[in-house]
Amino acid sequence: MNNVLFINTFRFLLLLAVQIIIFNNMNFLGYISPFPYVLFIILYPVNSNKFGLLLASFLLGLTMDVFSNSGGIHTAACLILAYYRPYLFKFSFGLSYEYQTIKLNDVITPERFSFILFSVLIHHFVLFILEAFQFSFFWDILIRTVLSTVFTIILCIIIIYLIKPNRR
Amino acid sequence: MQQIFNFIYKNSNRLLFLLLLGISLFLTIQSHSYHRSKVISSANFVSGGVYEKINNVSEYLNLRTQNEMLAQENAKLRSYLFDLKDSTAISKLDSVKGMRDTDIIVSKVIHNSFNSYENFLTLNSGANQGVKSDMGVVNSLGLVGIIDNVSPNYSTVVSILNVKSQINAKIKKSNHFGSLVWNGKSTGYAQLIDVPRLAAIRKGDTIVTGGQSVIFPENINIGTIDRIYVDNQTHYYTLNIKLFNDMTNLGHVYIIKSKDREEIINLEKGRKNE
Numbered sequence: 102m103n104n105v106l107f108i109n110t111f112r113f114l115l116l117l118a119v120q121i122i123i124f125n126n127m128n129f130l131g132y133i134s135p136f137p138y139v140l141f142i143i144l145y146p147v148n149s150n151k152f153g154l155l156l157a158s159f160l161l162g163l164t165m166d167v168f169s170n171s172g173g174i175h176t177a178a179c180l181i182l183a184y185y186r187p188y189l190f191k192f193s194f195g196l197s198y199e200y201q202t203i204k205l206n207d208v209i210t211p212e213r214f215s216f217i218l219f220s221v222l223i224h225h226f227v228l229f230i231l232e233a234f235q236f237s238f239f240w241d242i243l244i245r246t247v248l249s250t251v252f253t254i255i256l257c258i259i260i261i262y263l264i265k266p267n268r269r
Numbered sequence: 270m271q272q273i274f275n276f277i278y279k280n281s282n283r284l285l286f287l288l289l290l291g292i293s294l295f296l297t298i299q300s301h302s303y304h305r306s307k308v309i310s311s312a313n314f315v316s317g318g319v320y321e322k323i324n325n326v327s328e329y330l331n332l333r334t335q336n337e338m339l340a341q342e343n344a345k346l347r348s349y350l351f352d353l354k355d356s357t358a359i360s361k362l363d364s365v366k367g368m369r370d371t372d373i374i375v376s377k378v379i380h381n382s383f384n385s386y387e388n389f390l391t392l393n394s395g396a397n398q399g400v401k402s403d404m405g406v407v408n409s410l411g412l413v414g415i416i417d418n419v420s421p422n423y424s425t426v427v428s429i430l431n432v433k434s435q436i437n438a439k440i441k442k443s444n445h446f447g448s449l450v451w452n453g454k455s456t457g458y459a460q461l462i463d464v465p466r467l468a469a470i471r472k473g474d475t476i477v478t479g480g481q482s483v484i485f486p487e488n489i490n491i492g493t494i495d496r497i498y499v500d501n502q503t504h505y506y507t508l509n510i511k512l513f514n515d516m517t518n519l520g521h522v523y524i525i526k527s528k529d530r531e532e533i534i535n536l537e538k539g540r541k542n543e
Contacts, residue, residue: 162293170389181290232386
């Protein structure tokens with residue numbers, strides 16, 4: 102149990118640091134900015150305390166907001182993703198997901214990929230809607246969401262493969 | 270009573286979610302209004318300190334361009350000096366008022382954002398150095414933004430690449446005024462709106478700050494006209510301005526401290542109250 106807590110705290114800090122130092126400075130074509138820090142919420146242990154996840158994602162988003170001067174947009178997006186995560190599990194892995202042992206940081210199967218895809222999509226959509234905060238930017242929001250989602254997912258998969266525990 | 274507790278216990282997860290979501294939406298809405306939250310900003314000592322540490326490292330990567338910019342600015346200032354009649358005599362202070370009306374605080378950009386609709390910079394000088402909210406920020410090439418939040422050692426700047434910012438600007442040769450805004454698209458361009466149709470403008474004309482603002486002195490460079498079109502609704506000109514500044518690469522900046530600002534603001538406030 103302690104080990105899980107330690108790994109998650111470490112992941113929390115590491116992903117935030119990498120996001121703030123490296124990925125926040127990326128800006129391809131004026132549209133595409135990746136947010137692979139959502140990987141923390143995606144990789145959070147499946148059957149653990151829901152309170153813990155909500156509070157952790159609140160802190161995660163708040164830290165991002167403090168560092169990017171954006172009010173509460175990251176916080177709201179992270180919370181919504183954290184709250185709807187069980188439904189996404191149900192959608193991607195089938196009804197009995199609670200009884201299976203789902204390991205997300207492993208080889209990418211179609212189920213895992215669809216879970217990551219929808220998680221990132223929800224997070225980015227909420228994020229960009231709240232960021233623009235007006236409907237005159239609607240198409241802009243959609244384009245940003247799609248392009249950033251693609252970019253974030255590529256980075257997420259790379260990161261997952263990098264931190265994957267190697268098997269003998 | 271029992272039922273209430275039961276309800277809270279059953280739905281505790283949802284209630285916590287709604288509470289936290291409420292807080293975050295409150296922060297979001299507050300950040301979009303004019304009076305921004307003072308706490309959730311990168312001017313506080315934690316994030317300011319972290320950004321300063323990061324900047325200490327990344328500064329080395331563009332020392333060359335910063336040096337070139339400084340050398341060019343020096344050359345320009347030198348040329349003014351050589352054109353004076355007596356280059357050794359110190360020019361007199363403004364003799365009418367007996368003092369200069371603008372002061373400058375040198376500062377460094379330690380964090381720069383340019384990939385959202387509302388972009389902010391973080392500077393490494395704050396209230397201890399005499400920075401106050403609503404001061405203008407420029408660099409050697411031109412306009413940068415306006416000071417927003419100030420903490421003891423750091424301050425945030427509303428960049429001109431912010432859809433909420435609106436700065437009074439004019440066409441240098443004809444003195445026609447307009448408002449400089451940003452449409453949230455390209456980082457190299459801003460828009461000058463509400464320019465009257467009477468204005469004789471050509472592509473390539475220079476845009477500078479206007480004298481109507483108490484934040485900026487007159488005639489600070491902004492950019493050149495890149496495209497001219499007529500707004501369908503208002504029938505005023507809208508000009509696409511190519512900025513002199515590369516807003517994605519900023520080093521040292523100057524914060525403009527206008528001595529007369531308080532006086533002008535107080536005067537206008539008094540007129541409004543009457």
